[in-house]
Amino acid sequence: MTTRISYPPDGPFTLIARRHHSGAEHADESVGFLTSDGRIYRIRWNEGLPIGRVDAQGRVFRDTQYDERELGAFTPDGQVHSHGLFEGGALGWLDPDGTVIQAGLIFGEEEVGSVQGPQPAAAAAVLLLLFLPDEQERQHAQDRG
Numbered sequence: 001m002t003t004r005i006s007y008p009p010d011g012p013f014t015l016i017a018r019r020h021h022s023g024a025e026h027a028d029e030s031v032g033f034l035t036s037d038g039r040i041y042r043i044r045w046n047e048g049l050p051i052g053r054v055d056a057q058g059r060v061f062r063d064t065q066y067d068e069r070e071l072g073a074f075t076p077d078g079q080v081h082s083h084g085l086f087e088g089g090a091l092g093w094l095d096p097d098g099t100v101i102q103a104g105l106i107f108g109e110e111e112v113g114s115v116q117g118p119q120p121a122a123a124a125a126v127l128l129l130l131f132l133p134d135e136q137e138r139q140h141a142q143d144r145g
Contacts, residue, residue: 005041005048012036014117016127018135019100028114031131034123040130052130054122060129074125082129094124102128 013035017028032042038055041048052062058075061068072082078094092102098116103109112132115123 004050007033007041007043007046007048009033009035009041009048012118014115014119014123016123016131017114017116018127018131019111019113026111031113032126034117034119034126036118038122040126042131052126054119054126058122058125060122060125062130071129072125074121076121078121078124080125080128091128092124094121100124100127102132 013033015030016032016034018031019026019028030043032040032051033048034040034054038053039050040052040054040060042051043049050063052060052068052071054060054074057073059073060071062071070083072080072091074080080091080093082089082091090103092100092112094100094115098114098120099111100113100115101109102112113124113127115127117123
């Protein structure tokens with residue numbers, strides 16, 4: 001069982017940031033990080049809360065109460081594919097400068113965040129497959145209630 005760790009962690013990590021747009025300007029908010037062993041952490045109160053992992057085959061997994069669920073996959077060049085979210089298929093990609101782009105049939109092409117560190121393709125996949133859907137679900141729940 002993986003426990004909480006301090007943020008920033010002691011070893012190498014890849015930072016995951018969500019982009020917020022305000023008119024013509026934007027700001028990136030750090031939302032999580034990926035450690036060198038493939039563990040995904042959400043940043044909360046200067047701690048990393050474990051929420052999933054990536055594996056050597058380029059797959060992204062989310063921790064569940066009793067197990068884990070595979071969300072999608074990524075290629076070494078940063079292409080991200082879903083296994084069911086948004087009807088499955090291509091979700092977006094990583095630009096060479098670390099910018100994460102969300103695109104698809106339903107969504108227009110949009111810069112949704114950035115990543116920085118030794119595992120940029122994996123971190124881009126985590127942003128598109130895990131952090132953005134979580135944020136959209138929280139927003140939807142707030143709108144309903």
